[in-house]
Amino acid sequence: MLNTYAQPHLFTHLENKISRLEHLLSSAPLTIYTRSPFNPFSITFVSNSVKELLGYFDDDFLDSANLWIENVHPEDIEQVLANLHRVLLGEPIIHKYRFKTKSGEWKWIRDRAKLITDKTTGKPLEIIGGWTDMSELIHAENALIKSQEKIHHLAHYDSLTHLPNRVLITERIEQAILFSDRENWNFALLFLDLDDFKVVNDSLGHHYGDELLRQVAARLENSLREVDTAGRLGGDEFVVILSNTTAHGAENVARKIISSFKEPFNVEGKVLSVQTSIGISIYPENGRDSNMLTRHADIAMYQAKSAGRGQYCFFNFKMNTHLEYRLAMERDLREAIHEKQFLLYYQPQIDLVTRKLIGVEALIRWQHPQRGMISPVDFIPIAEDAGLINPIGEWVLQQACDDIKTWERAGFSGFKVAVNLSLRQLQAGKLFEKVSAILQQTGVDGSRLELELTESVMMENHAETLDFMTQCKDLGIHFSIDDFGTGYSSLSYLTKLPLLDILKIDRSFVQEISKHSDANTIVSAIVNMAKSLRLNVIAEGVETLEQLDYLTECGCDTVQGFHFSRPLNYETLTAFLQKEQT
Ligand code: C2E
Ligand code: CA
Ligand code: CA
Numbered sequence: 001m002l003n004t005y006a007q008p009h010l011f012t013h014l015e016n017k018i019s020r021l022e023h024l025l026s027s028a029p030l031t032i033y034t035r036s037p038f039n040p041f042s043i044t045f046v047s048n049s050v051k052e053l054l055g056y057f058d059d060d061f062l063d064s065a066n067l068w069i070e071n072v073h074p075e076d077i078e079q080v081l082a083n084l085h086r087v088l089l090g091e092p093i094i095h096k097y098r099f100k101t102k103s104g105e106w107k108w109i110r111d112r113a114k115l116i117t118d119k120t121t122g123k124p125l126e127i128i129g130g131w132t133d134m135s136e137l138i139h140a141e142n143a144l145i146k147s148q149e150k151i152h153h154l155a156h157y158d159s160l161t162h163l164p165n166r167v168l169i170t171e172r173i174e175q176a177i178l179f180s181d182r183e184n185w186n187f188a189l190l191f192l193d194l195d196d197f198k199v200v201n202d203s204l205g206h207h208y209g210d211e212l213l214r215q216v217a218a219r220l221e222n223s224l225r226e227v228d229t230a231g232r233l234g235g236d237e238f239v240v241i242l243s244n245t246t247a248h249g250a251e252n253v254a255r256k257i258i259s260s261f262k263e264p265f266n267v268e269g270k271v272l273s274v275q276t277s278i279g280i281s282i283y284p285e286n287g288r289d290s291n292m293l294t295r296h297a298d299i300a301m302y303q304a305k306s307a308g309r310g311q312y313c314f315f316n317f318k319m320n321t322h323l324e325y326r327l328a329m330e331r332d333l334r335e336a337i338h339e340k341q342f343l344l345y346y347q348p349q350i351d352l353v354t355r356k357l358i359g360v361e362a363l364i365r366w367q368h369p370q371r372g373m374i375s376p377v378d379f380i381p382i383a384e385d386a387g388l389i390n391p392i393g394e395w396v397l398q399q400a401c402d403d404i405k406t407w408e409r410a411g412f413s414g415f416k417v418a419v420n421l422s423l424r425q426l427q428a429g430k431l432f433e434k435v436s437a438i439l440q441q442t443g444v445d446g447s448r449l450e451l452e453l454t455e456s457v458m459m460e461n462h463a464e465t466l467d468f469m470t471q472c473k474d475l476g477i478h479f480s481i482d483d484f485g486t487g488y489s490s491l492s493y494l495t496k497l498p499l500l501d502i503l504k505i506d507r508s509f510v511q512e513i514s515k516h517s518d519a520n521t522i523v524s525a526i527v528n529m530a531k532s533l534r535l536n537v538i539a540e541g542v543e544t545l546e547q548l549d550y551l552t553e554c555g556c557d558t559v560q561g562f563h564f565s566r567p568l569n570y571e572t573l574t575a576f577l578q579k580e581q582t
Helices: 002-027 050-054 058-063 077-088 135-156 166-183 197-204 206-222 247-260 290-306 321-339 376-385 389-409 423-427 431-442 455-459 462-474 517-532 545-554 570-581
Strands: 031-036 039-046 093-100 106-117 124-133 187-195 229-234 237-242 265-267 270-272 275-283 312-314 342-351 357-368 372-374 416-420 449-454 478-484 502-505 536-539
Touching: 031 050, 039 058, 039 077, 050 058, 050 106, 050 124, 077 093, 077 106, 077 124, 106 135, 135 166, 135 517, 166 187, 166 229, 166 237, 166 275, 166 290, 187 247, 187 290, 197 206, 206 229, 206 237, 206 247, 206 265, 206 270, 237 247, 247 275, 247 312, 275 290, 290 312, 321 357, 321 376, 321 389, 342 389, 342 570, 357 376, 357 389, 357 570, 376 389, 389 416, 389 423, 389 431, 389 449, 389 570, 416 478, 423 455, 423 462, 431 449, 431 462, 449 455, 455 462, 455 478, 462 478, 502 517, 517 536, 517 545
Parallel strands: 275 312, 357 416, 416 449, 449 478, 478 502, 502 536
Antiparallel strands: 031 039, 031 124, 093 106, 106 124, 187 237, 187 275, 229 237, 265 270, 342 357, 357 372
16 A cells, blocks of 8 residues: 555655756766767767767767767877876776867867766776867867967067077076087177167167167178077177187188178168177187176177277276276175175065055165175176175074064064075075074064065975975975066966965066067966966066056056165165054
C-alpha cells in the first residue's frame, strides 16, 4: 500500500532533482562531459551548454564518436593525447587547447579531466571533465603582451628616429665589451654632435629640426655595416658602435660619415647644409666600461669641435681633466662621510583620491664645504664606483629612521618613508642585518619603511634579492620598483617578484604625457598592468595639472612631483605635515 503512494512521489522528486541539476549544468560557465575510459575519444554525456561553447548540440557528440578529437587544433593534438594518457593513468589534468567550433572558428578552451574509479575494486569507471571558454583570457593575455612590447620599444628606441636610445645603446656597449673580451677584439665608440643644429632649430622651428634629425639618422645608418649600431642619445647627439675594429678602421668610418654630410640635406624643399663633429674612443685602451667610453668619446668630440666643423678626433688621456676631478671628488666624498656633510630631503607622495600625504621619499643631498649643495645625480654614481655607497646608504637609512621616530614623537605617523637602495648595497651582503639592526635600535616599525629598488637591482642576483626581500617582508617593510620603464622593462619578470608592493612610473614617461599620445597609452598600459598584478602605482615627476588629470583618469594611486611639492628638508616637511593636520 505504502509503495503505490511512494513510487510516484519518489519519481517526481527524482525528476525535479534531475531538472534542477540540468538547469544548474546548463547555466554554469562550465560544460561538463563524461567519456568512457575504454574508448576515451568518444563523449558519453555532455551538458547542453556545449551549444553555447562550441556550437554543437549535445547529441552531435553522442552521435559522432570522433567529433571531439577531430576538431582539436592540429598543433595542440600531440599535447592533448599525451594529457589524455595521463588522465587514464589516474592523474587529474587541466590543460588548454584550441577547438574548432561548429561555425569553423578556433576557440581556446580549458579542459579539466579526472578518472573516476570504483571505490572497492579500483577499476576505471569513467572520465569526468569540464570545458570552459578561455578565449577572453587569452585575448587579454595577448593584449598585455602587445602593450609590453610597446613599452619595451618606447623604453629602448628613440621615438623620433627609431634608432636605439641611451638605454639600449648602453646595453649594446656592454655586449660589445663582452664580445671583445671573449674574442680579444677592439671596438670603437664614435660620439657625434651636429654642427649648427641649434641654428636650424631656432631659425626654422622644431618641425624642420625633427625632420633633419630623421634624415641624419638615415644617412648615418647608410654609412655603417650591418653589425654596427647607430643610436641617438638625445638632442643632436648620436653614437655609433663599431664592433671588431681598430683605430684605423674607426678613422675610415669617421671619414666616411663626415663626407656623407658634405651633400646638403633637403628638408621639405629647404636645402640645409649641416656637418658633424666626431669623437672616438677605443675599447679597451680608452675605458673599460660604457660610462667611461662614452664620456671619453664625448670629450674627444669637444676637441674635434674646437678644431672646426666636420672634424674627428681620437680621445687621449691628456684630455682627461675630469679624471682628476673624479679623484678629487672621491677624496671629498670620503671626508664627507667622516664629517657627516650629508642631508636628507623628503619629497611628499600624495594619494590621488584623498589628496593627502601618504608617504615621502628620502633623497640625499651633499652639503659640500666649498662647492655648496651637490645633487645625488652627481655623486651617487661616483660613490658607487668608489665603493663608498655602503656607508652612505647606511647613513641614509639611519637618518630616515631617526627622523621617523622624531616625527612619531611629535604625533606624525600615518605615512611611509621610502629609501633608495643601490645595487652595491645588496651586493655587499648582510644588508638585512643592517636594516633590522637600525629598526631595532631606533624602535621604528618596519611597516613605516619602504625600500626602492630599480629594475637592474632586481634583475641581478635574483635569488639573493628575493631572500633579502622575504626577510624584510617579515618585518613589515614594503618594496617598490623605482624608475619603472627605463631599465630592462621585461614586464614578465614583475610577475616573478611577488614581494613587490609598489611600482613607480619613471618621470620620463610622465613628462611625455600629452606631448605624445603614445606616452599616454604607455602610461595607462603600465597602470593597468600594475593593477592586474595588484601593485600600487606611484607616478614620479608630476609637474603639471594636465599630467595630474591624466594620471587620475588612468587610475594611478599616488603622485610625487613638483606639482605638489619639491623635496623638502626636515623642518619644511614638518611644517607641511602640520598644515595637513589642520
Ligand atoms: P629618484 O629615485 O628617481 O628620485 C627622484 C628624483 O626626481 C629626485 O631627484 C627628485 O628631486 C626628482 N623629482 C621629483 N619630482 C620631480 C619633478 O616633478 N620634476 C623633475 N624634473 N624632477 C623631480 P634627486 O633628489 O636629484 O635624486 C636623483 C637620484 O639620486 C634619485 O632618483 C636616486 O636615484 C638617487 N638618490 C637620491 N637619494 C639617494 C639615496 O639615498 N640612495 C641612493 N642609492 N640613491 C639616491
Ligand atoms: Ca627613487
Ligand atoms: Ca625614480
